[in-house]
Amino acid sequence: MIKIVPAEFDPFAEVQAYQAQQAALAGKYGATNLFIGTMRDFNAGDKVKGMTLEHYPGMTEKQLERVVTEAEQRWAMLDSLVIHRVGDVYPDDVLVLVAIWSVHRGDAFDASRFIMEELKSKVPFWKKEILVDDNSRWVAKNSDGYL
Amino acid sequence: MAVAIKIRYFASLKESLGREGDTLEFEQALNVAEVWARVVPAQAMPENTLAAVNMEYVDMAHPVLDGDELAFFPPVTGG
Numbered sequence: 001m002i003k004i005v006p007a008e009f010d011p012f013a014e015v016q017a018y019q020a021q022q023a024a025l026a027g028k029y030g031a032t033n034l035f036i037g038t039m040r041d042f043n044a045g046d047k048v049k050g051m052t053l054e055h056y057p058g059m060t061e062k063q064l065e066r067v068v069t070e071a072e073q074r075w076a077m078l079d080s081l082v083i084h085r086v087g088d089v090y091p092d093d094v095l096v097l098v099a100i101w102s103v104h105r106g107d108a109f110d111a112s113r114f115i116m117e118e119l120k121s122k123v124p125f126w127k128k129e130i131l132v133d134d135n136s137r138w139v140a141k142n143s144d145g146y147l
Numbered sequence: 148m149a150v151a152i153k154i155r156y157f158a159s160l161k162e163s164l165g166r167e168g169d170t171l172e173f174e175q176a177l178n179v180a181e182v183w184a185r186v187v188p189a190q191a192m193p194e195n196t197l198a199a200v201n202m203e204y205v206d207m208a209h210p211v212l213d214g215d216e217l218a219f220f221p222p223v224t225g226g
Binding site for chain 2: 037053054055056058059062063084095096116119120121122123124125126127128138139140141142
């Protein structure tokens with residue numbers, strides 16, 4: 001399942017609630033991998049006090065679904081939950097959750113990494129940072145997570 | 148036959164252009180780059196601009212058809 005959410009969310013509560021609803025997982029999964037991306041209070045040498053996350057409603061969901069489907073084709077995933085924040089966010093807010101359930105750990109680790117790297121390079125979200133001096137700037141580019 | 152499309156801009160591009168989108172009607176076939184030249188004649192397309200037609204990534208030579216939604220935006224920075 002994928003969700004784009006405009007308000008703060010608790011990734012652990014989301015994972016717990018989602019897993020409890022998936023009757024098909026019971027007794028079948030040996031691995032659950034959680035990736036949680038959180039907002040820092042600094043970037044590129046500057047203190048950041050907030051951010052606005054913009055997206056392209058419709059395309060964002062479509063491209064995120066495609067990334068998850070591609071991961072499902074490449075790894076033996078039993079289930080997944082991907083949640084991404086939009087709107088105004090602040091340091092320590094959770095920006096993204098990728099939870100993967102699989103029989104063995106390798107699939108959950110690798111699918112999670114793939115989904116995050118693809119999300120960061122292909123899914124339409126844009127961050128605008130608000131610095132402590134109230135100046136704002138768009139983040140120009142995501143770095144390659146494998147470098 | 149006239150063709151009508153909707154154009155949308157996002158993030159820094161929306162801000163620098165000062166608008167969320169445009170509509171364009173045209174007679175002869177246009178591709179993505181040619182649409183930009185029509186709707187933003189005063190400014191060359193920034194080098195790293197991405198384009199999508201009907202929410203799928205396309206290259207700048209992709210033809211634009213009647214009823215399409217064409218979007219221009221900078222590199223994505225989510226996650």
